[in-house]
Amino acid sequence: DAKTTQPPSMDCAEGRAANLPCNHSTISGNEYVYWYRQIHSQGPQYIIHGLKNNETNEMASLIITEDRKSSTLILPHATLRDTAVYYCIVVQYSSASKIIFGSGTRLSIRP
Amino acid sequence: DSGVTQTPKHLITATGQRVTLRCSPRSGDLSVYWYQQSLDQGLQFLIQYYNGEERAKGNILERFSAQQFPDLHSELNLSSLELGDSALYFCASSGPGRWGNSPLHFGNGTRLTVT
Numbered sequence: 001d002a003k004t005t006q007p008p009s010m011d012c013a014e015g016r017a018a019n020l021p022c023n024h025s026t027i028s029g030n031e032y033v034y035w036y037r038q039i040h041s042q043g044p045q046y047i048i049h050g051l052k053n054n055e056t057n058e059m060a061s062l063i064i065t066e067d068r069k070s071s072t073l074i075l076p077h078a079t080l081r082d083t084a085v086y087y088c089i090v091v092q093y094s095s096a097s098k099i100i101f102g103s104g105t106r107l108s109i110r111p
Numbered sequence: 112d113s114g115v116t117q118t119p120k121h122l123i124t125a126t127g128q129r130v131t132l133r134c135s136p137r138s139g140d141l142s143v144y145w146y147q148q149s150l151d152q153g154l155q156f157l158i159q160y161y162n163g164e165e166r167a168k169g170n171i172l173e174r175f176s177a178q179q180f181p182d183l184h185s186e187l188n189l190s191s192l193e194l195g196d197s198a199l200y201f202c203a204s205s206g207p208g209r210w211g212n213s214p215l216h217f218g219n220g221t222r223l224t225v226t
Contacts, residue, residue, distance in 0.1 A: 034214065036215070038154075041148075042219060043113065043217035043218050043219045043220055044154065044202075044203075044217045045199070045217070046214040046215060046216060049214060050155075087154075097142075097159060097166075097167055098156055098159070098167045098168075098169055099144060099156060099159075100156055100169075101156070104153070104154050
């Protein structure tokens with residue numbers, strides 16, 4: 001079973017910041033938080049990941065709470081092309097990884 | 112382009128048949144993962160290989176098998192196909208770096224239709 005909880009759907013206006021929450025209250029110390037997205041039946045795309053510090057790259061920012069029990073993915077200026085299903089997953093530091101995806105959040109960007 | 116190549120892109124076959132899906136990982140990646148995604152469903156983890164060895168198994172049916180070859184490409188074999196096996200099959204690879212700190216990179220999938 002997935003170890004994360006995400007809202008099933010969200011929407012955001014184009015040009016605004018999209019903030020996608022994820023709860024991972026049972027996360028352990030050696031587990032990373034990863035975000036991926038899947039645009040309509042394409043292969044999932046890696047977005048960002050982190051362990052305990054906040055992270056930023058050209059696509060998004062990841063804010064992880066101090067207790068690591070939740071995180072937020074921020075798309076700073078959402079465009080219509082950001083419409084996708086966003087998956088938050090936790091990945092253990094191990095060579096044998098059942099990397100399990102949950103249901104994700106379906107993000108709709110409105111013009 | 113993720114660097115992960117899956118062939119064929121589309122496959123149509125009849126019930127009872129056997130098919131082989133192929134995946135070439137990104138250059139340098141040692142781990143390969145297979146996922147199944149049925150229509151409007153989530154990604155179901157099937158199996159993981161690392162450098163030729165099976166390392167983790169998910170809900171993979173006994174009719175399905177996989178292997179990773181010395182050149183690191185992987186094949187997923189599906190036999191005695193049923194209508195319910197119709198799905199997108201994705202392959203992903205990850206690098207040799209520290210396990211949790213290595214993203215998955217997915218191919219564009221093989222769409223299997225069983226008629």
